[in-house]
Amino acid sequence: MTFSTLRHTLSVSLLALASSLLFPACSTNSASADSETKLPYLGDRAMQPAPMAGPADTIFTVPTFTLTDQEGKTITNDTFKGKIYITDFFFATCPSICPKMQSELLRVYEKFQGDPRVLFLSHTIDPAHDSIPVLRDYAERLGVKDASRWHFATAQHDTIFGLARAYMTGAQKDATVKGGFAHSGTFALVDTQRHIRGLYDGMEPSQVEKLMQDIPLLLKEIEAEKQTTSR
Amino acid sequence: MNLGPLQWVRATAVLLAVLLLAGCFTKRKNEGARLYAQRCASCHGENGEGLRRLIPPLAGSDYLGQHRSSLPCQLRKGLAGEITVNGVKYNQLMPGNESLTDSEITNLLNYVQTSWGNKEEVWTIKEVADELKYCGGARGL
Numbered sequence: 001m002t003f004s005t006l007r008h009t010l011s012v013s014l015l016a017l018a019s020s021l022l023f024p025a026c027s028t029n030s031a032s033a034d035s036e037t038k039l040p041y042l043g044d045r046a047m048q049p050a051p052m053a054g055p056a057d058t059i060f061t062v063p064t065f066t067l068t069d070q071e072g073k074t075i076t077n078d079t080f081k082g083k084i085y086i087t088d089f090f091f092a093t094c095p096s097i098c099p100k101m102q103s104e105l106l107r108v109y110e111k112f113q114g115d116p117r118v119l120f121l122s123h124t125i126d127p128a129h130d131s132i133p134v135l136r137d138y139a140e141r142l143g144v145k146d147a148s149r150w151h152f153a154t155a156q157h158d159t160i161f162g163l164a165r166a167y168m169t170g171a172q173k174d175a176t177v178k179g180g181f182a183h184s185g186t187f188a189l190v191d192t193q194r195h196i197r198g199l200y201d202g203m204e205p206s207q208v209e210k211l212m213q214d215i216p217l218l219l220k221e222i223e224a225e226k227q228t229t230s231r
Numbered sequence: 232m233n234l235g236p237l238q239w240v241r242a243t244a245v246l247l248a249v250l251l252l253a254g255c256f257t258k259r260k261n262e263g264a265r266l267y268a269q270r271c272a273s274c275h276g277e278n279g280e281g282l283r284r285l286i287p288p289l290a291g292s293d294y295l296g297q298h299r300s301s302l303p304c305q306l307r308k309g310l311a312g313e314i315t316v317n318g319v320k321y322n323q324l325m326p327g328n329e330s331l332t333d334s335e336i337t338n339l340l341n342y343v344q345t346s347w348g349n350k351e352e353v354w355t356i357k358e359v360a361d362e363l364k365y366c367g368g369a370r371g372l
Binding site: 103106138 | 272274276283284285324326
């Protein structure tokens with residue numbers, strides 16, 4: 001190959017590389033411009049609400065649930081009435097991702113600690129081991145003193161795994177995995193209407209930053225809705 | 232300089248060998264850091280900071296000096312029950328690392344002993360192997 005043909009091939013491939021790098025960048029930009037104004041609705045039947053009809057039942061809704069938290073109190077969907085909440089799945093003896101994930105969620109908790117409109121809900125996926133005293137000890141060691149702001153909850157095994165599917169955080173029993181459970185470190189952001197409005201990888205600090213930016217957006221949306229309904 | 236085809240081959244071979252060797256050394260040298268990132272950081276944090284009263288810190292931990300001789304077996308077998316680190320009580324399960332070889336445990340310990348401002352005495356492989364005799368024996372390099 002002569003020098004000039006080499007140079008030619010090089011510049012062509014550089015151009016290809018540059019454009020492949022540039023174009024996806026453009027499309028993500030425009031996508032995030034939309035989501036800055038309003039968070040999407042996520043889930044099986046996700047659909048943007050029609051402007052006239054309002055958020056109809058075509059949008060995926062978190063099912064009804066009854067759980068018990070670290071203080072032995074019963075918590076249901078009503079516990080989160082009028083609030084937004086962030087939820088995840090963990091277990092106290094988890095050897096892999098949980099500590100990192102819970103320390104990321106702790107970051108979010110501490111940032112919004114002063115805002116009673118924001119609640120937290122961590123489900124144990126190992127209810128056999130994580131009894132109420134174990135959950136209470138875990139919460140206290142994590143530095144969570146107010147159980148009404150961050151619930152560490154347990155229920156029947158099937159209930160928990162059903163909820164994990166509903167929140168799209170995919171937890172399941174898996175003997176091949178260290179600790180006996182496979183689960184992703186996903187955080188789900190849920191609005192006052194039980195719709196999932198964001199999913200974030202709790203192992204990825206940049207995604208957790210995104211969550212912390214999305215929470216005020218969702219709060220703003222809720223305040224705006226309150227204004228229109230009270231008028 | 233004008234190189235014939237044979238000389239090119241030779242030069243490339245030498246270069247390759249040098250690169251491979253260097254890769255080998257750096258891999259060995261950074262083994263402690265690599266193993267820490269793979270097996271410890273998810274719990275103890277990238278900078279050994281720990282997590283509140285749930286997981287003890289490794290950075291500035293007084294436990295490292297006080298329980299020096301038990302550390303090799305602890306890394307291989309794990310740890311359970313209440314312990315005190317820098318005056319704070321912890322009581323959670325730390326899983327073992329049965330697959331780690333003696334030299335891997337040595338590199339890992341030395342990484343912990345000398346990172347994030349820690350200035351603990353470093354270990355030799357022989358010392359580590361001697362301690363590992365108390366928990367199932369040495370496992371080679």
